[in-house]
Amino acid sequence: MTSHILKYLRVHWIYSMILGYFGISILLYLFLDIHILVPCLWKSISGYECPGCGLTTAFMALLQLDWQRAWAANPLIYILVPAIILLILRDFGRFRAAQMIHQ
Numbered sequence: 001m002t003s004h005i006l007k008y009l010r011v012h013w014i015y016s017m018i019l020g021y022f023g024i025s026i027l028l029y030l031f032l033d034i035h036i037l038v039p040c041l042w043k044s045i046s047g048y049e050c051p052g053c054g055l056t057t058a059f060m061a062l063l064q065l066d067w068q069r070a071w072a073a074n075p076l077i078y079i080l081v082p083a084i085i086l087l088i089l090r091d092f093g094r095f096r097a098a099q100m101i102h103q
Contacts, residue, residue, distance in 0.1 A: 008095050015088070029060065051076065 054074035061070035
């Protein structure tokens with residue numbers, strides 16, 4: 001199973017880079033209070049919040065099991081996180097099935 005995951009991350013290198021960036025960013029924020037995440041460009045340019053504003057804050061609150069703070073930051077997090085997990089799991093399942101056929 002581990003070899004399938006590593007092969008999947010090698011083939012889908014963009015997932016690896018995103019996962020690594022967010023993983024390092026989250027660890028730095030949680031343990032050292034260092035913020036290296038990119039700010040919302042829309043809000044920086046226009047001054048208005050976009051529908052995604054607050055998702056990082058909501059995700060960090062979810063990691064700390066603070067459900068109310070996550071909801072207050074952006075309720076969309078409760079739709080996006082399960083949807084992204086399901087899409088990645090479905091894609092991994094297809095990748096694994098294709099690898100089994102080619103063996």
